[in-house]
Amino acid sequence: MAVIDVLPSDGKVIDEGPVGCSVDVCCDDFRHLDIGLPPEILRLKDAGYLTQAVAACDRLLEQNPEPSLAACVRAERYRMLETPLHFSVSRDRAIAMIREEWPEFTEEQFDDLIDRKRIDWRFIDGELFVLDNFLDSLRVYPKEVPGLRPDSTDGIALRNQMLREMESQNGLTRVITLKASVSVPGALEGETVRAWLPVAAACRQQSHIEVLDMTSDGSIAPTNASARAASWVSSTDRSFSVTYRYQIDVAYCDIYGGALPSHPCMDAPLPEDTSEDRPHIAFTPYLRQLTEHVVDGLEDPLDRARAIYDYLTQHVDYRYQPPYLLLGSIADDCAHSLRGDCGVMALTFITMCRIAGVPARWQSGLYVAPDSVGPHDWSEFYTPQTGWLNADVSFGSSARRMGEEWRRRHYFGNLDPWRMVANDRFQAELVPTFDGMREDPYDNQMGEASVDGRGCRQREMLRKIELIGLISDLSRTH
Structure with a gap:
């Protein structure tokens, strides 16, 4: 199964970045997001007055601010120009889209989904817009939206058969x-x-x-x-x-049952495996407090990593996310909202492990099942007794959602052979x-x-x- 991104109808290459972007911006600018916007611009952005906020960014950049602040402003300006391209569905249109499948759906039910953080939204120039793939995100939890067609369950039996074979x-x-x-x-x-x-x-x-x-x-x-x-x-x-x-x-060992890898990978962790990588792997005050609470009383690194995995898989719900360039401090935001996708959950696990003194790092590439191929992210962690092991928090969270505790436990310490690692x-x-x-x-x-x-x-x-x-x-x- 192919994963395809579609061109605009005219097929033209747009001149510079997002539509209307005339400021040179580069990937490295996004490393400076945690510098923060000046409060006057931040208030405009938070209120959803993106046109005015972009104009304020332009005025500030004309004054040649300090380089790290300039980088942050360029990145934030770019994010504000991209936001309407992904949060493009108005409230009325979103309700109408749901009613196409669920005619009895009410405005009150929509507001309730917003209030319960089931739909991702932004204010843009005074109007509420929701993420363009919000329907797909709602289908992940069919009990909450019984009138919508549920997510396809094709392939689940095949996947579980493969995991059982791997374990046996x-x-x-x-x-x-x-x-x-x-x-x-x-x-x-x-x-x-x-x-x-x-x-x-x-x-x-x-x-x-x-x-x-x-x-x-x-x-x-x-x-x-x-x-x-x-x-x-x-x-x-x-x-x-x-x-x-x-x-x-891929080897399998039952970490919850006390088994340890027979051939551990003992490559020594690097300093970067235990440090911050801002802005998204950031040891914020809340993440420090949360991690301290989750690992309280646990001294063994493996126990600490397992406690973090247990907390995240049992509390964070899977939700589709906008492009990551639109997200703030990813791990900290996930810890606050308890919502995320595979990469968001992986970054949160990595950050909390590092805070707890457990080396952890990123892995990503593809999930390659016989019936589908698509991008996926997960993590690795290291303990002296196990060496490097994997943790797939989003698959663990999905297993909890589906009532498959054995599969939730599988993805702490193990993956599966349906992967391609590129990063x-x-x-x-x-x-x-x-x-x-x-x-x-x-x-x-x-x-x-x-x-x-x-x-x-x-x-x-x-x-x-x-x-x-x-x-x-x-x-x-x-």
Whole structure:
């Protein structure tokens, strides 16, 4: 199953960043979000007066403020211009969309969903708008919206069968072949297009990585790159693809039952695995207090990590999120709202583990099931007795939601073989370095492109991931 982002109807490449953006902004500016806007601009932004707030940012930037403040203002300005593109459904339109499936749905029920944080919203120039995929988010919890068509349950039995097999055999191996592609059809003749597509990276789960085919004149980042990708530079090509194969080996051990890995990965944690990585992995006062409460009385690092996992999987509900560039301090916001998606939950687990003295780090790439392929994020943590292990908080939270306690426990210490790991650090640089502003300044799962040094937005690219093969018989690969 392909995951595709669709171009705008005219297929044109927009001149600079979001519509109307004339300020140079780059991915590194987003590292300065926690500097904060001046209070006069922040009040406009929080009240939803985005047009006035953007104009105030322009006036401030004309005064050449201190570099870190200027970076924050550029990033915040960009976020405000992007916000209406994703929070695009008005209150009346949202109610009408629900009534198309659930005619009896009332305005009072809509307001109740807003009050209970079931629908993500923003005020934009005095009017409430909700996230464009709010219906998909509501379907995750069908009991709350009984009149809507529920989320598809296709594939659940197949997934659970695979997990049971993994547990009975103490692990599984799969050989996976994927094809990734990106195109920028709106680029004009003579313009230089650069493209990056994520590929499997060498890590403790993945090995035997082979590039089987790729668009000519491309290059591949080193196998240990933090955001591994194939890349191209061309003034003629507008479409790029790479096909690769890798082996993924996942062991299983029942951490809740007291078992420890038989072959632990004892690679020493790095200093960055225990420190802040602001603005999103930030040791805020609330996260410090929450973590202290969750791990109170626990001295063993494994017990601490498990307590954090238990708290998050039992309290944080899965909700679709806007692009992460629109989010504030991701881990702190999740701890306050108890809402998030896979990456939000992973960052919160990582942050709390680090506060608790447990080294933890990011992993992301794809979830590769036989019937679907899509972006996914999770985490790793380290204890002296286990070495590096995985935790997938969002899958654990989903298991709790579905009443599958065995599966919730599975995803502490274990993953599954339906993965592709491309990234081991949040907000890692691409190789070679991206020019301009990335579509996703934090992660690389679907690919990026730029035209004459200006980063392309989602609506300007066609991106696709195809599953070519997923097999367990290793002899078939040779």
